[in-house]
Amino acid sequence: MLKGTEILSCAQMRAIESAAMASGEVTGLELMERAGRAVAGQIRLRWPKPGRVTVLCGPGNNGGDGYVVARRLHRAGWRVRVLGLENTPGPDAAKMKRLWQEIGPILPLEANLLPTAPDDLIVDAIFGIGLTRPPEDAIAALLTQLADVTNPLVAIDCPSGLCLDSGRFLSQIAPRAVLTITFDSLKTGHLIDAGLEHCGKVIVADIGLSHWRRYRQATRPDGKDVTLPRRITSHHLRISDLDPDTMQQLGKQSSAHKFSHGHALIISGMAPGAARLSARAALRVGAGLVTLCPEEPPLDIPTPPDALMRRWLDEPEDMAHALQDTRVTALCIGPGCGIDRAAALLPPALAARGPCVLDADALSAIAIDPNLWDALHDGCVLTPHGGEFARLFPDLTRRLSDIPATGPAWSRLDAAQEAAARSGTCLLLKGRDTIIAAPFEQARIVTSLDTPWLATAGAGDVLAGIITGLLARGFNPFDAASLGALIHAQAARLFGPGLIADDLPDMIPQVFRQMGV
Numbered sequence: 001m002l003k004g005t006e007i008l009s010c011a012q013m014r015a016i017e018s019a020a021m022a023s024g025e026v027t028g029l030e031l032m033e034r035a036g037r038a039v040a041g042q043i044r045l046r047w048p049k050p051g052r053v054t055v056l057c058g059p060g061n062n063g064g065d066g067y068v069v070a071r072r073l074h075r076a077g078w079r080v081r082v083l084g085l086e087n088t089p090g091p092d093a094a095k096m097k098r099l100w101q102e103i104g105p106i107l108p109l110e111a112n113l114l115p116t117a118p119d120d121l122i123v124d125a126i127f128g129i130g131l132t133r134p135p136e137d138a139i140a141a142l143l144t145q146l147a148d149v150t151n152p153l154v155a156i157d158c159p160s161g162l163c164l165d166s167g168r169f170l171s172q173i174a175p176r177a178v179l180t181i182t183f184d185s186l187k188t189g190h191l192i193d194a195g196l197e198h199c200g201k202v203i204v205a206d207i208g209l210s211h212w213r214r215y216r217q218a219t220r221p222d223g224k225d226v227t228l229p230r231r232i233t234s235h236h237l238r239i240s241d242l243d244p245d246t247m248q249q250l251g252k253q254s255s256a257h258k259f260s261h262g263h264a265l266i267i268s269g270m271a272p273g274a275a276r277l278s279a280r281a282a283l284r285v286g287a288g289l290v291t292l293c294p295e296e297p298p299l300d301i302p303t304p305p306d307a308l309m310r311r312w313l314d315e316p317e318d319m320a321h322a323l324q325d326t327r328v329t330a331l332c333i334g335p336g337c338g339i340d341r342a343a344a345l346l347p348p349a350l351a352a353r354g355p356c357v358l359d360a361d362a363l364s365a366i367a368i369d370p371n372l373w374d375a376l377h378d379g380c381v382l383t384p385h386g387g388e389f390a391r392l393f394p395d396l397t398r399r400l401s402d403i404p405a406t407g408p409a410w411s412r413l414d415a416a417q418e419a420a421a422r423s424g425t426c427l428l429l430k431g432r433d434t435i436i437a438a439p440f441e442q443a444r445i446v447t448s449l450d451t452p453w454l455a456t457a458g459a460g461d462v463l464a465g466i467i468t469g470l471l472a473r474g475f476n477p478f479d480a481a482s483l484g485a486l487i488h489a490q491a492a493r494l495f496g497p498g499l500i501a502d503d504l505p506d507m508i509p510q511v512f513r514q515m516g517v
């Protein structure tokens, strides 16, 4: 039900392209023409008045696309300079190069020939999905300078040097585009890590390959089997992707009562404010009952919200006892809990094997106690930020820290998927590129480059509460975590600058209204 938009790996993109060409229904040359036409079209949409453009063409088919863009912008009245290589590219790119040479010269692809006028457009057609190693020599020098220019940069497929499988640059040279036009589908690297920031606005151009994408697991039109890597890595999830079933499940039926919407327990500890933020979020997202469980008998201090129940929960036996109530449908341990308290309460909590969110101090407790690690189960949602992830999975984090020498590079997506497989849980790795992974599931990515105000204390506690509320309401861990990340980011987006964590739960009604719940 919860779907999102499919994201392809570079290998899958290539396989789809090959299947299309092998069918005889389209040639590589035609695909290249369509790709270049789409890029030129997007440039003309965004810059309707023809100006000056420098097109940088690399050694492969990305360069081929660049020659098409040059020809088409020239035809539209632009003043076009082309910098290219003397190499003999593949037949399609070579043909496009010749067609350009009938119009104008090709200057060497050198840093000193980059435009000097600040408003000149630059089209980056040096490397696309074919990048396999860090840029070297003259191209490295040019890309270094390109990373410093302030001219608007339009990237074909990606800013050159980016590995489109991982979103990581294969060197420290990282040009930044204002606009990236890619073909058929988003690739993982557009959405995660440095790619998210360096691609600028990403447009996906339809170049007529969707037929082969859709039927990739069947037989090709030419009767041969498609040899596509079967495993789709991930889906991109946006508010606009939500389906009617999910919307209905988020709403409340008139016939239901509070227990139909579940009962969430939120364990509170040394910093009760954090747990209160989680509890408020769980209530706002629609859990029928939310009980805050402090370690001291509650004093009668009227801390809002009044709708919150309170239950003293001190010893592990108290936890086991509380979870015997079958009406309790979800649990949250971590925010403001304290590591010792989390460590003491986790054994009975995990033994109950019900839906639970493990955040903050619970994650720290698990990182130091192998017994807790072993007790994790598929009802758990782990919500680490980068630091917590590094404590839980130091080896996976190390693989992300070195500059990769070859592509495809190990990615945050790989790390999250590996972590989910190892722990046997649903894992949500927080960030501007939040990744939700679960064993045997295709991961989901929720991006929020436009919500920098989420970098505020307590934002994670609210996310944990939203997910707990959704678990309590009966969403499975993978959907609860994905929807939670989406609602959380949208709440921040709607509030805008000045946001503090306390504001987030109270934005949820507006998010629901906007979603049509």
Ligand SMILES: NC(=O)C1=CN([C@@H]2O[C@H](COP(=O)(O)OP(=O)(O)OC[C@H]3O[C@@H](n4cnc5c(N)ncnc54)[C@H](O)[C@@H]3O)[C@@H](O)[C@H]2O)[C@@H](O)CC1
Residues within 6 Å of the ligand: 013, 014, 017, 031, 032, 035, 058, 059, 060, 061, 062, 063, 064, 065, 126, 127, 128, 129, 130, 131, 132, 133, 134, 135, 136, 139, 156, 157, 183, 184, 207
């Ligand atoms: N469906 C598709 O994916 C389509 C792809 N097209 C274009 O084709 C591109 C892929 O073309 P290619 O596979 O030729 O690859 P690229 O053009 O991305 O570049 C790779 C070329 O550079 C070489 N190379 C890789 N790393 C290098 C380095 N560090 N220094 C020097 N040379 C290096 C490779 O051996 C290869 O020849 C896409 O990005 C896209 O722009 C379009 O033409 C049409 C459709």
Ligand SMILES: Nc1ncnc2c1ncn2[C@@H]1O[C@H](COP(=O)(O)OP(=O)(O)O)[C@@H](O)[C@H]1O
Residues within 6 Å of the ligand: 385, 430, 431, 432, 434, 448, 449, 451, 452, 453, 454, 455, 456, 457, 458, 459, 460, 461, 462, 463, 488
């Ligand atoms: N710059 C940012 N842009 C978008 N989202 C962010 C940014 N910084 C943090 N977030 C999000 O805010 C939340 C912060 O969680 P966390 O680091 O656990 O905070 P805390 O521990 O203070 O509650 C996460 O959901 C994270 O994805």
Ligand SMILES: [K+]
Residues within 6 Å of the ligand: 062, 124, 125, 126, 127, 128, 155, 156, 157, 158, 159, 160
């Ligand atoms: K490029």
